[in-house]
Amino acid sequence: MDFREILCKISEEIDREELTALKFLCLDHIPMRKQELINDTLKFFEILEEKVLLKKNNLFFLKELLYYICRIDLLTNLNTNITELEHQIRTKAQVSSYRVLLFNLSQEVAKFELKSFKFILRNKIPKCKLEDNMTLIDIFIEMEKRGILGEENLGTLKEVCDVIDKTLVKKIEDYESSRVERSIERVPVEIQYVEEMMTEQATTGDFPGEKVQDKAYKMNSRPRGYCLIINNNDFQRAREEKPEYKKLNDRKGTDVDAEALKNTFKELHFEIVTLQDRTAKQIHQDLQIFQNKNHKERDCFVCCILSHGDKGTIYGTDGQEVAIRDLTSYFSSSNCVSLAGKPKVFFIQACQGRTMQGGLTLYTDSEQERESLEVDTLLQNECIPDEADFLLGMATVENYLSYRHVTDGTWYIQSLCKNLKEGCPRGLDILDILTKVNAEVSQKIDSKNKGKQMPQPKYTLRKKLSFPIN
Template sequence: MDFHAVLYNIAEEIDSRDLAGLKFLCLDHIPLKKQEFIKDAVGLFKILEEKGLLEEDNLSFLKELLYHNNRMDLLNLLNTNQSEVECQIRTKAQISSYRVLLFDLSENVAKFELKSIKFMLSRKIPKCKLEDNMTLIDIFIEMEKRGILGEGNLDDLKAVCDVIDKNLLKKIKDYESNRVERSTERVPVEIQDVEEMMNDLQATSGDFPGEKDQDKAYKMSSKPRGYCLIINNFDFQRARKEKPEHQNIRDRKGTDVDAEALKNTFKKLHFEVVHFQDRTAEQIHNDLQNFQDRNHDGKDCFVCCLLSHGDRGTIYGIDGQEVAIKDLTSYFSSSKCPSLAGKPKVFFIQACQGKTIQSGITLDTDSEQQRESLEMDAFLQSECIPDEADFLLGMATVENHISYRHPKEGTWYIQSLCKNLKEKCPRGVAILDILTDVNSEVSQKIDLSNKGKQMPQPKYTLRKKLFFPVN
């Protein structure tokens, strides 16, 4: 049977409850904002195809989805069965065990227990957010938005389950035990190959610090290395509605592409990624306060990526209210966050530093291809980091100037940053050297509509070399 005919037949058997489960299992691959436009299984399959997760000769991801959603009957339409998919998952799972755990918990909670869970969480989540028709999956998503639930942050959920149902608590503890066991297992061959390459490079390039030079580089060996917080502001409808001076502010098309690239990059660099979407100014402050209050004792670093509109010295919440960048970075000074004292705090900020278009010299080029029109993230003063050691601030552009964002391909800066991190971190290149390469790459781009250019700018108070090894 035709590939798309098979998908259509499967979609016909998936009701709204099944669809909600499938979308939740896909959250690590399809951002929440993009999921809002998925109204049926056909829409979900279309996006999976666009992302390369669903192909005629590769149905493994779909099989895994149906298996975890307990639709074993639909596996027959894909010429497979439960035992074959279980073997596939043991070999190479594509859906995280964390996401599977939460889905499994949602399937094992009765209606009366759900009411009790909402009541217990009312101190953590405003009652207006805990609507009567919310499912447990909806609650999990709200908890993740607020930073009180994550792959390595299950304490609040355990506290609730300890009271509601000990069986649910046991599932979480089993997951945590298995997670520890997995982290100590022998690494796969492909990772070993990368490690061997890194060792060879260390012996020849001199970039990675040797035993005698360990004090010249920040320690970066914990797993996870630390948290990577991504705050991604796309929808500025509220700002347009509430603040007359922001009537012309646009939604930030293309920012989800950046958020996904950052998420994938820092996961590969062994960071625990937390992704918040569309945050007001107050929520941004609360998010940073939340991570300031966390215990970072077992971690070596903290990374924060801020994607938004802004002005000099500030970024905007989706309500149009300004947030001073220095206020956000200062949450992690040694006095306010002692568990990060002496450890690198890294901020990557995609926003303009003003409204001036940076001009460039016209150069000969081999291509006069016209791009889709670019957009601007219309920001940041020079003093944006605390006056103390161990901070790195990577900014999309120099002071007083705009930065560019492609509606489909993302921003020049973030896309170049992620590409260079992926290529050069395994080779032992220090982060400041990588940012220099990003500067060079972005500075060579040009907006053909107005001959505008862009020059990123790192600012730092680092005391040692900073590497993000992949081993």
């Protein structure tokens, strides 16, 4: 059958309860605000296509979702080998294990237990928010909104489950244990090239003959790797197409940041590629292009994204959200084999929420700067894959604003470039450099609103990462 006919046939078989489950499993890919527009399965498929999660020649994500909701009959109709699919899910799942855990828990709580679940939560969630017709999935979403449930915040859920059904607690603890294991082990990639590459890295050290498998990443290729800079400035399309985004201003000053990044990483021997004003779909396509490049002769990959953002996401110039985790996941070992075992570095200049950070005033900015500061936000989620060799440098901690000067650029990117230029020639490790960036940015203050900013690096690096100039 034709691709569209297949989707239509599947949509006819999916009931409302199953659609709710599919939407919940996709919450890390499709934000709640976007999900509110989904009222039938075909609309759901349409948004999956927009997010480049569903394509004519790649039905893996759809198959993974159908597997989780136990629609094996539909998988059979898609000529799916279940054993092969299970192996693919184990090695390159796109739905987070956290979402799968919550969905599975929702399937095991009986209706009479659901009432007890709601009753126990009344000291944390107002009664008016715990309506009689709420499902457990609805309750999980409400808990996440209130910050009492998350991938690393399962305490409240375990307390409730301990009263309802202790077997549920065991499932949560098993998930926590497996998550720790995943965070400390590399994803095995059974490809000869990767094995050869890892052997080469293990015997290449700072001194002749020294084995430094756990000391430093090899960093002597020329060019060292690609440095992709996505610079979003013009958000007119978003304002025109989405009235609710009328405050999504153009990002004055971002070109200063883009130029600083270009000059800095050029000095560090990277091949620079700068892309201007990209929609959400284009951003996905851009990352897919670099995912499919051959990085065999390169030591590293760097991606810098300058845009508006919200919690766990950045915005395309069309106002569509792009989950940061989706972008980083393109470069996992299973998705980009030629970067397996090599550092993947992402720097994200965007707000991660709407809250302004407070703090003691350490000094007063000039009146000109006070009038020229803007924030990179309009108005959920680990952002890096659960495997080794990733570094994610965020301009601000989750839920908070980040600042951009309309002529001087952003606090974060300007400090990052300055410290890279100063620290790399001295052989400083990237984490030492980012610590200096944290110290510098945290000292700044928006005098007008008393707002402050604290950057946040997240990483699963296994070795020292530095960019020597020579």
